[in-house]
Amino acid sequence: MSIRLTNISKKFGQFQALSPLNLDIQEGEMIGLLGPSGSGKTTLLRIIAGLEGADSGQIQFGNRDVTQVHVRERRVGFVFQNYALFRHMTVADNVAFGLEVMPKKQRPSAAEIHKRVTQLLETVQLGHLAQRYPEQLSGGQKQRIALARALATQPEVLLLDEPFGALDAKVRKELRRWLRSLHDELKFTSVFVTHDQDEALELSDRVVVMSNGHIEQINTPAELYSHPNSRFVFDFLGNVNVFEASWQQKRWENGQAFLTPPEQQTLQQDGVLYVRSHELALSNKPNSQANLPFNIVAMTPIGAEVRLELAPHGWHSEELWEAKFTHHNLQELGLQKGSVVYATPRTAYFFGAQGESSPTRLSWPFLTPGSLAFDI
Template sequence: MGITVRNLHKRFGAFTALDGVSLYFARGELNALIGPSGCGKTTLLRVIAGLETADRGEVLLGGRDVGSLDARERQVGFVFQHYALFRHMTVFENVAFGLRVKPRRERPSEAAIRAKVHELLELVQLDWVADRYPSALSGGQRQRIALARALAVEPKVLLLDEPFGALDAKVRKELRGWLRRLHDELAITTIFVTHDQDEALDVADRIVVINHGQVEQTGSPQEVYDHPRTPFVYGFLGAANRLPGRLEPCGFVPEGAHAALALARTAGDAPVAQGPAHAYVRPHDLRLYRHDDAAHDGLAASVRRVIQLGASVRVELAGEAGQLEAELTRDAWEALALAEGERVTVVPRSLRVFAEH
């Protein structure tokens, strides 16, 4: 079932949570809503679910306007960050709950309920904990049970509000891979809210970046990461160095630098007017050369700190363009044979420039 939202507005007193949001979520897609705290992600999810009412705008599920339907009538499964399992019920009873509270004419037989619950517990790979209580489970297990409970009523749409937010990093990584595999198997239209950019890039078919109640950009993870349309998207989705300066006919000239840096333009990039501007570059797009290597023009800097991160190395730099961060492979760093305090030339492989407003 596809989901369409049109011109959604929602205020809480003086605070604007949604400011004219219009989006389409294609049937069977796994979509991630990302943005800073308070940007409107969860409010959008709750309006789609019927847990909040928009001040203006429409929500259509499968082409049907559901504005007059309450949450139970929308065939939407909702999973919260903090599990929301009934502590006094076993895992089996938690998953069966949604089926047992259906109106009598829609309620399956007890045998059908038992079969459905065991099928779902096998699906989330936890059929062996059916008789346990939530307190006996780990956080990751409880979240998988919450997902099984949401799936029990066979929703057309699945909404997940920071489903792994309360878990540690290792469990989060395991569960996001598991969620991707589960989604591929079930093909339910899914929207999940996350503040973890890596999680969105790793799991989603499409990303929606929201800021101050408005959509900044939508697209595939690779598209949004490689071609951010605004400075906010560039800075929010992944690490980025920000260089103030000016755009001149010869290229971008950072503050404190004397030479221009060449721009790498791609098809579809909007032209940027000459004048004050900011350039953005990812840490892995910075190349470092020894300062005595005269074959390369770039920014002069010195090595402040070196951080070993397994197969990669993060290098913190200070120079004429301010503080910078570069990311190199371990082999590339060892080939440079640099020490903290030594001078280097920093050459960006690509720059994205935005005019200063």
Template sequence: MSIRLECINKYFGQFQALKDVSLDIPDGQLTGLLGPSGSGKTTLLRIIAGLETAEQGRILFHDEDVTNLHVRDRRVGFVFQHYALFRHMTVAQNIAFGLEVMPRAQRPAPAVIRKQVADLLEMVQLQHLAARYPAQLSGGQKQRIALARALAMKPEILLLDEPFGALDAKVRKDLRRWLRALHDELHFTSVFVTHDQEEALELSDRVVVMSAGKIEQVDNPQALYAEPESRFVFDFLGHVNVLNGQLDAGRVVQGEAWVQMPAGVGCAEEVQLYLRPHEVRLQDCPATHAHLPLRIESISLIGAEVRLELAPCGWASPEPWEVGISHVEFNRWQPQRGDRCYAVPDVGHLFDVQQTHPRTLSWVDE
């Protein structure tokens, strides 16, 4: 079931939460709405569901206009962040609830409902918990039950509002993997809201990045990370190291820091050079194309890499720089807090004052 949103505008009093939002969500895809708090992503999800009404715009499911269709007639399943399970009902009763309150003419027979509940419990791998109450479940188990309850109504579209936000990191990761596998098996159209960049990039077929009620960029995760189209997307998709400076005689210069630009870069004055942590190397002396002196402020051994937080020496940065190195390199180098080193960019992304899109630069072959 494809979804099309056309020029959606939504107001809460004088505040405009959504501003001319248009979006196509293909049939069978898992789409992530990613953005900071207040970006409009949950409001957009609730408008798709019919839980909120837009002042202007149209909503189409498979080219059928459902803008004025009641929520119960849209065949949409909704999973809330905090589960919204009925505390006085068992797991099986929670899953069966939507089926049992259907109009009599549409309601399945009791035996059919029991069979469907059993099948759903098996699908979410919780059949042994059918007689328990929500208070007896873990957070991850509650979320699986909430998902099973949504699927019981056989929705054509599944909507999830920060479905893993209340869970700890390991449970979130396990549930993301499970939901992705379930989606690939059932091929329903899904839209989920998150402010977690890793979650959106890992789980989604396409990611919709939102800011201040507008869509900043829509792309698959690989393209979104490789080619952000704006400063906002760059800043939001993980840490980025920034050199603010003047472009003078082919160099970006600020204080003692400078980076030589590749041939052909224009002559704008105020520029920003964006460098992601994995696009920068560290060494004990400057490179021929860059002089970026830094002081090691902290060292964190996190997972597969060692993360260094660095402070500029003789120049300024809006935030500390971060660079990751391998454990092998860490053991060879043995860096210490307070040590001085130099950043060497391999790839960079240059914005000038007038630019919306960055220019990607490479020094790898130099």
């Protein structure tokens, strides 16, 4: 079932929770609503569900205008963060609930309900827990049951509000993969809310990035990562290093540090350069492309990588910079906590001070310490 939102807005009193926004969701797509707390994700999800009315605009499911249609008639499945299972009912009865309360004419027979519940419990791989009560389940199991319950009425749209928010990191990851494969198998259209960028990037076909009640950008995870269209999206997708750049004749400067633009670039103005932590090379001396001196203040192994925290040396940055390397790379470089190093970006994104919101992507030839043809 495709979903089309046209001109949807919502105010709570004087507060504009959603500015008029448009969103087209394809049939069978999995859409992640990502944004900081208060950006309007849950409000938008509740409006799609029919749990909240919009102040303006139209909602279509396929060709059907559902703007005025009651939540019960919209045929959506809903999963909340806090499971919302009925405590006094067994797992099987919880899953059967949506079917049992159907109007008599539409309700399947008792035998059909039993069959469907059994199948759903198999799908969520919890058939053996059918006679347990919610309090006898782990958080991850409860959330799978909540999903089975939401799917029992065979909705064409599944809406999930921070479905894995209350679970620990490992269970979250398992359930994410599991939800994605269930989605691919059953082919319903899903919209889920999250403030976890990894979750949004891993699960979604497209991510809708929200801030202050409007949509900042909609794109596939890969495109969002390679072409963030605003500083907000860049910041929100995490871990960027910021170089406040003042244009001085042929290069960007900040204190004693400088960066020379790639040859073909003609961005001769002040601005801000954003550099991702894994797009930095380090060396024990500067070169003609970059003179970005740092003190290494911390080296933290995180799984297969080591994260370096770098304090600018002789220039200013609001925050420490971060660089990521494999253990092997780092050994080759022979770096120690406390040493001074020079960073050279491979790629950076330039936001001009003149206010244009989309950045220019800058790409330099990759310089390794041994191949610095133009060391200074």
